[in-house]
Amino acid sequence: METQLFAKQYPLTLDSISEVRRLLSTLCHQLALEQAEIDRVTLVLAEYLSNLYFHNQASANWFRIQLAGVKGNWYFAVSDCGDSFNPYQMDVNDIFNGQLLTGGMGLALIQKNNRSGSYTSHDGINKFTCPLKEQTKKLKVVIVDDDRILLYAYQSFLQHDFVVHMFSEAAQAFKFIEHEGCDLIIADIHMPEMSGFEFRLKVESCDKGALTPFVFLTGDDDLSIQEQAAEVSIDGYLIKPITKTSLLAVCTRVIRRTNQLALHYQQRVVESLSRPFKPSLPSTVGDWHFSLAHTPACEGGGDFVFFHDYGDSKLLILGDIMGHGPVAKFHSFAIMGYLEGLITSTSISPTELLSGLSKRLFLNQLLENSMLTCIVVKLTGNQCEIATAGHPQPYLLHQEGFDVIDCKGTVLGLLPNEEYSAVTIQLGADEKLFFYSDGIFENIDRNFGCIDSILTGIKGTTAQHILDQLWLRFESLSPDQLNDDATAIVIDLNNK
Amino acid sequence: MDNTIINESVFSQLLLDVGEDMLPALVAVFNEETTERISDLQALMENIDNSKVAQSCHSIKSSAGTYGALIVQQHAEELEVMAKSNSTGEVQVKLPLLISSLQDAINALALRCD
Numbered sequence A: 001m002e003t004q005l006f007a008k009q010y011p012l013t014l015d016s017i018s019e020v021r022r023l024l025s026t027l028c029h030q031l032a033l034e035q036a037e038i039d040r041v042t043l044v045l046a047e048y049l050s051n052l053y054f055h056n057q058a059s060a061n062w063f064r065i066q067l068a069g070v071k072g073n074w075y076f077a078v079s080d081c082g083d084s085f086n087p088y089q090m091d092v093n094d095i096f097n098g099q100l101l102t103g104g105m106g107l108a109l110i111q112k113n114n115r116s117g118s119y120t121s122h123d124g125i126n127k128f129t130c131p132l133k134e135q136t137k138k139l140k141v142v143i144v145d146d147d148r149i150l151l152y153a154y155q156s157f158l159q160h161d162f163v164v165h166m167f168s169e170a171a172q173a174f175k176f177i178e179h180e181g182c183d184l185i186i187a188d189i190h191m192p193e194m195s196g197f198e199f200r201l202k203v204e205s206c207d208k209g210a211l212t213p214f215v216f217l218t219g220d221d222d223l224s225i226q227e228q229a230a231e232v233s234i235d236g237y238l239i240k241p242i243t244k245t246s247l248l249a250v251c252t253r254v255i256r257r258t259n260q261l262a263l264h265y266q267q268r269v270v271e272s273l274s275r276p277f278k279p280s281l282p283s284t285v286g287d288w289h290f291s292l293a294h295t296p297a298c299e300g301g302g303d304f305v306f307f308h309d310y311g312d313s314k315l316l317i318l319g320d321i322m323g324h325g326p327v328a329k330f331h332s333f334a335i336m337g338y339l340e341g342l343i344t345s346t347s348i349s350p351t352e353l354l355s356g357l358s359k360r361l362f363l364n365q366l367l368e369n370s371m372l373t374c375i376v377v378k379l380t381g382n383q384c385e386i387a388t389a390g391h392p393q394p395y396l397l398h399q400e401g402f403d404v405i406d407c408k409g410t411v412l413g414l415l416p417n418e419e420y421s422a423v424t425i426q427l428g429a430d431e432k433l434f435f436y437s438d439g440i441f442e443n444i445d446r447n448f449g450c451i452d453s454i455l456t457g458i459k460g461t462t463a464q465h466i467l468d469q470l471w472l473r474f475e476s477l478s479p480d481q482l483n484d485d486a487t488a489i490v491i492d493l494n495n496k
Numbered sequence B: 001m002d003n004t005i006i007n008e009s010v011f012s013q014l015l016l017d018v019g020e021d022m023l024p025a026l027v028a029v030f031n032e033e034t035t036e037r038i039s040d041l042q043a044l045m046e047n048i049d050n051s052k053v054a055q056s057c058h059s060i061k062s063s064a065g066t067y068g069a070l071i072v073q074q075h076a077e078e079l080e081v082m083a084k085s086n087s088t089g090e091v092q093v094k095l096p097l098l099i100s101s102l103q104d105a106i107n108a109l110a111l112r113c114d
Helices: A014-030 A035-055 A092-097 A107-113 A148-158 A170-180 A196-205 A223-231 A244-277 A325-342 A350-364 A439-443 A451-455 A463-477 B008-018 B023-046 B050-067 B070-084 B088-113
Strands: A003-011 A062-070 A073-080 A118-122 A125-131 A139-144 A162-167 A184-187 A214-218 A236-239 A288-295 A302-309 A313-321 A372-380 A383-389 A395-398 A401-404 A423-426 A432-436 A486-493
Touching (some): A003 A014, A014 A062, A139 A148, A148 A162, A148 B023, A162 A170, A170 A196, A184 A244, A214 A244, A244 A325, A325 A350, A350 A383, A395 A451, A432 A463, A463 A486, B008 B050, B050 B088, B070 B088
Parallel strands (some): A139 A162, A139 A184, A184 A214, A214 A236
Antiparallel strands (some): A003 A062, A062 A073, A073 A125, A288 A486, A383 A423, A395 A432
């Protein structure tokens, strides 16, 4: 079952096109996509919607945009009721020389930038889909050497594995590092204008360079230079000439070691932060039984659970901050603080809570480069009132199997005044409510399918019994170290 | 010492490391820069400046080694030592040998890329 992060219908106007382009860009940033990928998808969206506006306006007066998928496999889709016009069935070579290009349809751009996209028409509704690609980031290496011959050689040695930035002057390299930062610096020692030692000191003093691993690559093999180099904080020292194998080996070793140290310190911070805030729930409150399973990511993730007992009703929230490490952890604590602020003595509904939270997050832009998805469940009598924001949909488990509960909402903080809708179900005897964070998808083989495959065949009398089986199955499919927090909750009611 | 102008094993390794597509571009940069260096060294012949000779030889020895021009590398290393110790007489004798070996290296590399 895929998760919907955002879906909305708009009138077909230029203002709406501009608005959804901005929203898509924001969502892509929150999903931590590369800038080039964000540029690609926003271009495809703008071209497609412009076509609709300028060439199909007579029949299409609205469009609907949706961003959905499963973690790592997101897509956006645009639906409209205009005349069917498949951009993939047009021969763009002819169009380039003909009337349509001068009409500004940009079909070649759509075809070129969305090769794995699709266009379908059913019952008068057209649907254009564009998958979003998460690219593996290549690490950035800065090389400084006043010898152009060597610079080009090093670039060709490293360009397959890294993004290489070459500088023949240390001052230029420093300016670049100061603004852009990088993952590794390799510098010559003997350079005119600024020596490698002076360069090292300057890099050390700037924010973006202080922690970046640094290697000297020098033709100076005399002892006094080596002794001088030993006095400065560097991670490697190489004597020229050097082969590709040795250069690559040093780059890889130095970066791996730096990352290892960073991860180690990060784990220490996350560990100390996590202990008091480990997701937990009371096992029983009134007639309600709660069971929770949580496995933290190795770098620490952003799942959190919030519970409040109003007496006659209970409020339960499962949130997931995308991203890992101390930043995700910090964000989840900040959100918990917001939630404390929103909870008053008067009972609040899930929709009010999500709207309030979304509004605050939109205003303070806390999650500019991250995303919060959330499910809120309010338990009253035997009723479960459920609202979600960009979160995987919950399931109703029963004796015959399970059913997904159709409950969707926009991811939090994206729109200034977003309203949410809730679904209310009555939990019968032998029925259980199940919900989870999508770290489950991140950690198991994507080919395994979806949460349905984990749920199939699981039966049990109590919430805890069900969750134990489910978690056993999840853990058997997961790697030893999780990339993202995974949390699952099962609720049932003692109403016999 | 290997007395071929371009050492076969170093050059083959370079070819393997950068690939056939990249090699002509690298050799072009080598030839361009080396031609400039020859001209600088020729100017120094007229009026020996040991500090400049040492600086130039320091650069030449590393790049020559990377391309397998081991004779150039050897001359540059020796000249750098001579220049650093202000042995102007020795520098005057050695410098033409370095210039000539650099020219040989340019020609040999150009032939390898034809």
